[in-house]
Amino acid sequence: MVEELWRRDEIESPCVKLCVLHPAARICVGCHRTVAEIAGWTAMTPEARRAVMAELPARAGLLTAPQNRPSARRRART
Numbered sequence: 705m706v707e708e709l710w711r712r713d714e715i716e717s718p719c720v721k722l723c724v725l726h727p728a729a730r731i732c733v734g735c736h737r738t739v740a741e742i743a744g745w746t747a748m749t750p751e752a753r754r755a756v757m758a759e760l761p762a763r764a765g766l767l768t769a770p771q772n773r774p775s776a777r778r779r780a781r782t
Contacts, residue, residue: 715746718757728772729763736763 722734731738737745741756748756766772 716750716753716757717745718760726767726772729766729769731763731766733767736760736766 718735718737720734722732724733725731725739726733732742735742737756737760745753
């Protein structure tokens with residue numbers, strides 16, 4: 705009975721409340737979603753959200769890719 709009282713139908717989300725957009729990779733460093741994905745998250749179907757979530761682990765490497773490191777961006781400007 706108590707479980708039914710506290711059951712909530714929340715939208716599943718990969719958000720870890722570390723919301724910072726990586727300047728080169730253009731994805732959130734916390735959840736690895738794009739700005740468009742974050743903005744449209746509540747309007748997505750559960751299937752579409754799961755499809756995005758399936759892609760997120762592969763995106764983590766974008767944050768450490770050599771071309772996205774701050775030192776590479778400094779060299780490119782000089």
